Amino acid sequence: MAFPPQIRVPATYMRGGTSKGVFFSLTDLPEAAQQPGPARDALLLRVIGSPDPYGKHTDGMGGATSSTSKTVILARSTQANHDVDYLFGQVAIDKPFIDWSGNCGNLTAAVGAFAISNGLVDPTRIPDNGIATVRIWQANIRKTIIARVPITAGQVQETGDFELDGVTFPAAEVEVSFLDPADGDGAMFPTGNLVDTLEVPESLVAGGKLEATLINAGIPTLFLNAEALGYDGTELQEAINGDPAALERFEALRAIGAMKMGLIREVSEAASRQHTPKIAFVAPPKSYTASSGKGIGADSIDLNVRALSMGKLHHAMMGTAAVAIGTAAAIPGTLVNLAAGGGERSFVRFGHPSGTLKVGAKASRQQGQWRVDSAIMSRSARVLMEGWVRVPGDTL
Missing domain, CATH: 3.10.310.10 (Diaminopimelate Epimerase; Chain A, domain 1)
Incomplete structure (x- = not known):
């Protein structure tokens, strides 16, 4: 042959x-x-x-x-x-x-x-x-x-x-500016709410209810409170990726969030849409040791964020998810904003498994809808x- x-x-x-x-x-x-x-x-x-x-x-x-x-x-x-x-x-x-x-x-x-x-x-x-x-x-x-x-x-x-x-x-x-970062042509908050209460199986979350901020900015993202999931926001990769049950739980929650955001019609469709939406959990600032061994002090960050990509906890932070974080942090009342202390802000510095990242965004309300003109971060x-x-x- x-x-x-x-x-x-x-x-x-x-x-x-x-x-x-x-x-x-x-x-x-x-x-x-x-x-x-x-x-x-x-x-x-x-x-x-x-x-x-x-x-x-x-x-x-x-x-x-x-x-x-x-x-x-x-x-x-x-x-x-x-x-x-x-x-x-x-x-x-x-x-x-x-x-x-x-x-x-x-x-x-x-x-x-x-x-x-x-x-x-x-x-x-x-x-x-x-x-x-x-x-x-x-x-x-x-x-x-x-x-x-x-x-x-x-x-x-x-x-x-x-x-x-x-x-x-x-x-x-290299400075990167994402203009009008609401993902696609839809609303930044697809449900119209800064915080939604998701109905989930009690096998996933005790009580069957879970607060979430669902946002289309940079990339569609589902933000949850770390505490509601039994975490404190300082977790490194092995704590999540070494736990198959935790990964299955996050994927089930991601599918529910995708349904709520209107990205899929059936939960089963999430398997063929692995890249979006992202799922992340947030927590108030707390000191931890990054994967490099570098100490991250609580006083050096506004909040901690951990995000999953393609079914695994990311080793740092996806750039598009960072846009979502910066955008949500700029809008008073979202779970990201509340974890960072609430109020108005034009930038946020958050802790992730590899260290910290600063991202800026400025939000305003126009005709009853939230809008962010741009989100800016530095990369290389x-x-x-x-x-x-x-x-x-x-x-x-």
């Missing part, structure tokens, strides 16, 4: 924020994969190495975690007053599935750098030295993101002294490898 040789596809392996993924220019993909559909999904699954029943991604570029099983496709923007179209695919580890339902805020930090380096941004918009403002159209959620990328001698400046908890080495700072990005990825010729 004859087997086809491998094909190679131009690609760049990049870190953005606390995530990393494989980046492609749309026009570099095989013709069959330049359109959404089975051929594209098959290619990207094989690039990452999914599905992998061993959970290792040994035969692919993925890292077998939600933070490292990511793909990005970029193209010159089809939208007026934008530079680049950014499409994100979250690749499942153990299933032949790519979730295209949301954005990756961390990898957003790398989009501007890739776009500049790969000729997707008009050269006249790039200074010889200074900051290049890259206007990104986030195609998954149809929103505008502004990345401010440092430039030195006409090239993207990747090295620097900006430190980001959850990333081992310092790099150049770096090219790890560039060249070609190879996949067997019968992949597509």
Whole structure:
């Protein structure tokens, strides 16, 4: 039996924020994969190495975690007053599935750098030295993101002294602004409430009732109080990921929240929508030791937040979830705002398993609805490898 040789596809392996993924220019993909559909999904699954029943991604570029099983496709923007179209695919580890339902805020930090380096941004918009403002159209959620990328001698400046908890080495700072971050075209609070009371099985929560803030900002997110779940908000990954019963409980609650938000019609549909919504729990500030061994003092943060992604507690914080945190913190009365002490605020610094993160947002009420003009945070990005990825010729 004859087997086809491998094909190679131009690609760049990049870190953005606390995530990393494989980046492609749309026009570099095989013709069959330049359109959404089975051929594209098959290619990207094989690039990452999914599905992998061993959970290792040994035969692919993925890292077998939600933070490292990511793909990005970029193209010159089809939208007026934008530079680049950014499409994100979250690749499942153990299933032949790519979730295209949301954005990756961390990898957003790398989009501007890739776009500049790969000729997707008009050269006249790039200074010889200074900051290049890259206007990104986030195609998954149809929103505008502004990345401010440092430039030195006409090239993207990747090295620097900006430190980001959850990333081992310092790099150049990239400021990312998410404009009008309410996810998609729906209301920021899909139920119309800042806090909802969810009806849940008593096997999940004693009494069968659970308070939640359901918000569409950055990414649809379900916020719960840590105390109501038996946690204090200082948990690290092993406390949750090493407890199969806890993971099943969070997934059941996430499905209920997705139903309440109108994202799915049946609880069973949550299994095919793993990337969204996110589920997180919040608590007032409390001292803890981060996964790096760094001590986080209660007086250095406004609250603690722990969030799950693709069924596991995240090692730091997803960028899109950070937008949701900053947005919810800016709106008096949400569970996030109350955990941070309540009142009006334009920024919040929260503790996560790897350390702390500051995110700013300004909220206002317009025609009876809450609106946040933008949410801003600083990340960093770096090219790890560039060249070609190879996949067997019968992949597509």
